[in-house]
Amino acid sequence: MPREINSVAIVGGGFMGAGIAEVSAVAGMPVVVRDLPQFLDAARGRVEKSLAGAVKRGKIDQAKRDEVLGLITFTPDLKDVASADIVIRRSRRSSISRCR
Ligand SMILES: NC(=O)c1ccc[n+]([C@@H]2O[C@H](COP(=O)([O-])OP(=O)(O)OC[C@H]3O[C@@H](n4cnc5c(N)ncnc54)[C@H](O)[C@@H]3O)[C@@H](O)[C@H]2O)c1
Numbered sequence: 001m002p003r004e005i006n007s008v009a010i011v012g013g014g015f016m017g018a019g020i021a022e023v024s025a026v027a028g029m030p031v032v033v034r035d036l037p038q039f040l041d042a043a044r045g046r047v048e049k050s051l052a053g054a055v056k057r058g059k060i061d062q063a064k065r066d067e068v069l070g071l072i073t074f075t076p077d078l079k080d081v082a083s084a085d086i087v088i089r090r091s092r093r094s095s096i097s098r099c100r
Helices: 015-026 037-056 062-070
Strands: 008-011 031-034 072-075 086-089
Touching: 008 015, 015 031, 015 037, 015 062, 015 072, 037 062, 037 072, 062 072
Parallel strands: 008 031, 008 086, 031 072
Antiparallel strands: none
């Protein structure tokens, strides 16, 4: 039986994770992005840069950009992904990833 997905969590806010976060939030879903503390600013920056491009190209307006960004929570805490309807892993399979 199909189940509705109303919230998304992504482990890894890199190229793929940030993109999935953006499209999910544009669709109106609350999103949690978990990354290592030192990479959280970069994750947010990826989404902000992409949204700025969308505003510039006239795909979305500034209000939508603010709404989308407001739906995304960036966190270092793995526990924060637990309540999402779906958790998507988009972190690299490196030794660093595996040991944390
Ligand atoms: N980029 C692509 O086109 C592509 C295509 C298919 C599959 N993939 C796969 O998707 C995954 C992500 O790819 P990407 O290009 O976004 O990589 P990326 O290097 O841009 O991003 C990986 C992110 O994971 C984070 N990370 C590492 N360990 C973590 C942990 N323990 N918890 C949370 N975050 C952690 C890193 O800080 C980084 O921000 C990889 O496994 C890759 O092989 C990528």
